[in-house]
Amino acid sequence: MPVVLVVVAAVVAFGLYLWLCGLAFVYVTFPVSLLATGAGVATGVLVALAVTFMLLLGDQDERVRAPADVVAGKLPIVRTPKAIRPDSAWPGYFVVQAWLDWWVAVERVSRVTAGVWAGAAEGGMAAGWFTLALWPVVLPIVVFLLAGTIGAAGAMLLVAVALTVLALAGWVLAVVAVALLRGLDRLARLVRRSSGTCPHCYETSARPVYQCPGAHGDTAMHRDVRPGLLGVFWRRCGCGRRLPTMVVRAARVMTAYCPRCSAPLHDRAGLAxxxxxxxxxxxxxxxxxxxxxxxxxxxxxxxxxxxxxxxxxxxxxxxxxxxxxxxxxxxxxxxxxxxxxxxxxxxxxxxxxxxxxxxxxxxxxxxxxxxxxxxxxxxxxxxxxxxxxxxxxxxxxxxxxxxxxxxxxxxxxxxxxxxxxxxxxxxxxxxxxxxxxxxxxxxxxxxxxxxxxxxxxxxxxxxxxxxxxxxxxxxxxxxxxxxxxxxxxxxxxxxxxxxxxxxxxxxxxxxxxxxxxxxxxxxxxxxxxxxxxxxxxxx
Known part of the structure; x- marks a missing residue:
């Protein structure tokens, strides 16, 4: 008889538990999960955007393509003749750095998301069976985490789409601007009949080498100052100094050198x-x-x-x-x-x-x-x-x-x-x-x-x-x-x-x-x- 009473009590208790769980699911879990979904998506989006903006605002990762990488040839897209070392200058942002920043942001958002999941799992493991018993309460938390993960992933996807659109627009505008500026530069030099004649070896160069006024050794020499992947209107030298592109602009403010023997040319060579x-x-x-x-x-x-x-x-x-x-x-x-x-x-x-x-x-x-x-x-x-x-x-x-x-x-x-x-x-x-x-x-x-x-x-x-x-x-x-x-x-x-x-x-x-x-x-x-x-x- 006591055993029967125990079984009946257990069945009644289990039924009561299920009834309470059903009530909790209908009146608590479901509506809270709906709210958790929205809150999770919003939180995931905000976290992803915050991480991205922090990165863009200067919290740089170690994966930054610097002038040293350009000189070392680590940017295959920036090509120069094999006999000429590429200039020490920062590449344009949309050349390669934009995609590196996006990938670093994805990694950081992934680390944040993985950390939240790991913390929640650790808390659940610590609670043991009690976590399973209170599944109607735990379920909205899981929904919130899933929604946050989906929101973060969606935000990074949207960032990728926006970045792609901006990059394509930037490339189109840059290509047009580069073609126009190079054409104007060449036309100006043709009209002026300008070039650089070396007084030492007598080499005549349409595009002399120009030296950055900053003091930083042999990397101060810029062998191709035309608009391009290292800058359209301006380029940023490895020393941080902003330099003009186009030969007719660089010749006004930079010292010219012979590309063949490196001897100094006359003042305003390439412009006059x-x-x-x-x-x-x-x-x-x-x-x-x-x-x-x-x-x-x-x-x-x-x-x-x-x-x-x-x-x-x-x-x-x-x-x-x-x-x-x-x-x-x-x-x-x-x-x-x-x-x-x-x-x-x-x-x-x-x-x-x-x-x-x-x-x-x-x-x-x-x-x-x-x-x-x-x-x-x-x-x-x-x-x-x-x-x-x-x-x-x-x-x-x-x-x-x-x-x-x-x-x-x-x-x-x-x-x-x-x-x-x-x-x-x-x-x-x-x-x-x-x-x-x-x-x-x-x-x-x-x-x-x-x-x-x-x-x-x-x-x-x-x-x-x-x-x-x-x-x-x-x-x-x-x-x-x-x-x-x-x-x-x-x-x-x-x-x-x-x-x-x-x-x-x-x-x-x-x-x-x-x-x-x-x-x-x-x-x-x-x-x-x-x-x-x-x-x-x-x-």
């Missing part, structure tokens, strides 16, 4: 119009004296622009030039063992600025097929000057050499024929792929006008292009004339005396004609031996 004028011809043809008289005349002559010497080397060279011109002396022979003499003048007029590089290489060196391959300035020159010694013309030499031997010695007549000295350079340009007939202009200069006029029948030789051309043809130089006019887009003939600027149009005339086709203020002409003080006195 860059004009290279190689002067070539046979040894003793009068190249060096023409360069001297031309440079001195350009610097001393009247001009709408401010003309100055661009560097200390040019200043020292100019001082030597001016001393020879003012004293009426003779130019020393150019040493073939040394690099070509290069003098750089800077023209400024308002916002317009130009660099004029005049090169004088020894005739023996520039005629050497092996050595002249190192003269990179020839390839990028739009304007060249060929100097012909009239005393080296075979017909002139044959008629007058014996009779006027003293005059030939005074003229230091070139022993080499004019045509090979021209063909050596023309062949060098063709082998380098330069289409001279499309772009280059040639000033064809007959030198030593003051001396050649002492020869019978040549005392009236004028400094007129057509007349000089006709005279060259009469002197059986038609092969050379035809070759020059075939090889170059435009040829103009000059007869010049570097020692007496009163004859003809003066030694500045060939340079002035060449500069007339460049986007810089055209200088006037004056006797190179006449200083500005002399002109003021005359006025």
């Amino acid at each position: 119009t860059d004009v290279r004028v190689p002067v070539f011809g046979a040894p003793s043809s009068g190249k060096t004296h023409l360069v001297m008289a031309g440079v001195v005349g350009l610097l001393r002559g009247p001009s709408p622009a401010e003309v100055t010497l661009a560097d200390e080397h040019s200043r020292r060279t100019y001082d030597n030039f001016a001393q020879v011109i003012d004293s009426g002396g003779s130019a020393s022979k150019t040493d073939a063992a040394h690099q070509p003499i290069a003098v750089t003048l800077r023209f400024r007029s308002g916002r317009r600025e130009a660099l004029l590089h005049v090169y004088d290489a020894a005739g023996e060196a520039i005629s050497d097929a092996e050595r002249n391959t190192e003269y990179f300035y020839l390839d990028g020159a739009r304007t060249l000057v060929f100097v012909l010694d009239p005393f080296a013309i075979p017909a002139v030499r044959q008629r007058f050499r014996r009779t006027f031997e003293t005059l030939f010695r005074t003229a230091n007549a070139s022993a080499d024929l004019p045509e090979p000295s021209y063909q050596n350079v023309a062949t060098r340009l063709r082998k380098s792929g330069v289409r001279t007939e499309r772009q280059q202009r040639l000033a064809f200069v007959v030198s030593k006008l003051d001396l050649v006029r002492r020869l019978p029948g040549l005392d009236g030789l004028p400094d007129d292009s057509d007349a000089i051309r006709a005279w060259l043809l009469d002197e059986q130089m038609d092969n050379l004339v035809q070759a020059a006019e075939r090889d170059f887009r435009e040829v103009r003939y000059f007869a010049v005396s570097a020692t007496d600027a009163r004859l003809g149009r003066g030694p500045v005339a060939p340079f002035a004609w060449l500069l007339a086709d460049e986007p810089i203020p055209l200088p006037g002409q004056r006797n190179p031996g006449e200083s500005r003080a002399d002109e003021t006195t005359k006025a």
Whole structure:
């Protein structure tokens, strides 16, 4: 009987428990679970967004793609030629960092969610069977945790969708902006005819290397400042300094260097119009004296622009030039063992600025097929000057050499024929792929006008292009004339005396004609031996 009573009591108690559980489920568990679902979803979303925003607001994880990763090549999307190390700069946020931040946020939200579940499970295990007995009360907690997990996962999914949309929009806008800015940058440099010419190795680069003003070693060099994956309008250097993109902007505030030999370039290289004028011809043809008289005349002559010497080397060279011109002396022979003499003048007029590089290489060196391959300035020159010694013309030499031997010695007549000295350079340009007939202009200069006029029948030789051309043809130089006019887009003939600027149009005339086709203020002409003080006195 007692056993029966115990069983009946147990059944009644269990039935009462189930009835109470049913009442609790209907009136407590279900409505509370509904509330727990909403609260859990909201909590999960808020936690996920809070973690994400904390990350974006500066609570960075160790997985940040820094400039060192760019330099080390850990960003395959940021590609540069294998021979060039990528610049030390922060990549654009949507290049790779946005996805890393999202993944770090997912990991952090997962850790928070897993921690809450682990805490709840630990509490349930500690309560033991009591947790199972109070399942109507525990169930809303489980629902809350599940809803929170789903809410967090949904929030991170929404963040991923929003990030994808923003990234796609950012990439589209960035690609358009990069294409537009690169096009404007290139157009500006084409209109200005700007580039960077190295005074050391003579390399001509459309995009020089620019140095960040910050002090941080060799990583300060930025080899490609065009808009791109490292920044559209601005880039952030590894040192934290903000730098402008585009060559025409970087050249205003950063120091330029040669990408080939790392030598410093002239100020505003890459922005200023860059004009290279190689002067070539046979040894003793009068190249060096023409360069001297031309440079001195350009610097001393009247001009709408401010003309100055661009560097200390040019200043020292100019001082030597001016001393020879003012004293009426003779130019020393150019040493073939040394690099070509290069003098750089800077023209400024308002916002317009130009660099004029005049090169004088020894005739023996520039005629050497092996050595002249190192003269990179020839390839990028739009304007060249060929100097012909009239005393080296075979017909002139044959008629007058014996009779006027003293005059030939005074003229230091070139022993080499004019045509090979021209063909050596023309062949060098063709082998380098330069289409001279499309772009280059040639000033064809007959030198030593003051001396050649002492020869019978040549005392009236004028400094007129057509007349000089006709005279060259009469002197059986038609092969050379035809070759020059075939090889170059435009040829103009000059007869010049570097020692007496009163004859003809003066030694500045060939340079002035060449500069007339460049986007810089055209200088006037004056006797190179006449200083500005002399002109003021005359006025």
